[in-house]
Amino acid sequence: MLGTGNAFAKLYFNTNALIYTEQHTILLDCGNTALLSMHKLGKSVNDIDAVLISHIHADHIGGLEELAFQMKFIYKRKPLLFIPETLVIPLWESSLKGGLLQDEGASLDEYFEVRPIVPGISNELLPGFTVEPIQTDHIPNKISYSFFINGTFFYSADLKFNPELLHALVERGCQTIFHDCQLRPPGIVHTTLDELSSLPEHIQERVWLMHYEDIKPNYEDKAGIMRFVEQHVRYTL
Ligand SMILES: Nc1ccn([C@@H]2O[C@@H]3COP(=O)(O)O[C@H]3[C@H]2O)c(=O)n1
Ligand SMILES: [Zn+2]
Numbered sequence: 001m002l003g004t005g006n007a008f009a010k011l012y013f014n015t016n017a018l019i020y021t022e023q024h025t026i027l028l029d030c031g032n033t034a035l036l037s038m039h040k041l042g043k044s045v046n047d048i049d050a051v052l053i054s055h056i057h058a059d060h061i062g063g064l065e066e067l068a069f070q071m072k073f074i075y076k077r078k079p080l081l082f083i084p085e086t087l088v089i090p091l092w093e094s095s096l097k098g099g100l101l102q103d104e105g106a107s108l109d110e111y112f113e114v115r116p117i118v119p120g121i122s123n124e125l126l127p128g129f130t131v132e133p134i135q136t137d138h139i140p141n142k143i144s145y146s147f148f149i150n151g152t153f154f155y156s157a158d159l160k161f162n163p164e165l166l167h168a169l170v171e172r173g174c175q176t177i178f179h180d181c182q183l184r185p186p187g188i189v190h191t192t193l194d195e196l197s198s199l200p201e202h203i204q205e206r207v208w209l210m211h212y213e214d215i216k217p218n219y220e221d222k223a224g225i226m227r228f229v230e231q232h233v234r235y236t237l
C-alpha cells in the first residue's frame with residue numbers, strides 16, 4: 001500500500017496501491033502522493049507497467065501528470081492505462097489536458113497505451129490480473145468504480161455504504177474486502193466505520209479499512225474484528 005489515508009491525509013498519504021502479479025506491477029490509482037510514496041520506498045516510476053484508475057479525484061489521479069511526463073521524457077515509454085471506458089474522455093478533458101496538452105489534437109494516447117475497460121464484466125487485463133469494475137455511488141454526477149479483482153478481492157473506490165453489494169460479493173466468493181472508511185461520521189460521500197460495524201460478522205471478518213483520516217490512532221480499538229490496512233505494508237492475497 002503506497003498510502004492508506006483519505007484525500008486530506010498528512011500522515012498516511014492517499015489510498016493508492018501497487019499490485020504485483022507474477023510478471024507485472026500495476027499502480028491502482030495515482031493520487032497526489034503516489035510518486036512521493038514510491039520514492040520513499042526506493043521505487044522508481046519506471047517500475048510501473050500499468051495504471052488502473054477508479055475515479056477522477058486528485059487523491060486518485062493527482063499524480064498522473066507527473067507520471068505521464070516522467071514516462072515520456074525520462075523513460076521514453078508509454079505505460080498501459082486501464083480505465084473504465086466512461087472515464088477516458090473526462091480524465092483528459094476535465095483533468096489532464098490542462099497540463100499535458102502540447103501538440104494540437106493530442107490526447108491520452110500521447111502518453112499512455114490506453115486500454116478502456118468495460119464496467120460490469122470481468123476483464124482479463126494481464127496474466128493473473130482479472131478486473132471487474134463495479135460502478136459504485138460516491139458523489140452525484142461523478143462516475144466512480146470499485147474493483148472486484150480475480151474473483152476474490154474487492155477494492156473499493158470511494159463509495160457510499162452499500163451492504164447489498166458486499167453481501168453479493170461474498171456470495172460470489174469474495175474473501176478480502178479493502179474498504180474505504182471514514183472514521184468520524186457523517187460519511188455523506190464515503191462509508192463510515194459505524195456503517196461497516198453494522199455488517200454481519202461473516203462479512204466484517206473479511207473487511208480491511210483504508211482511506212481513513214489522520215485521527216486513525218484514536219480508532220484502533222474501535223474497529224472490532226475489522227482490520228486496518230497499513231501504509232507501506234505488502235499484503236499477499
Ligand atoms: N460533495 C463533496 C465533494 C468532496 N468532498 C470531500 O472532498 C474529498 C475529495 O476526495 P474524496 O476522497 O472523494 O473525499 C472527498 C470529501 O472528503 C465532500 O465531502 N463532499
Ligand atoms: Zn478518495
Ligand SMILES: [Zn+2]
Pocket residue numbers: 055057138158
Ligand atoms: Zn473520491
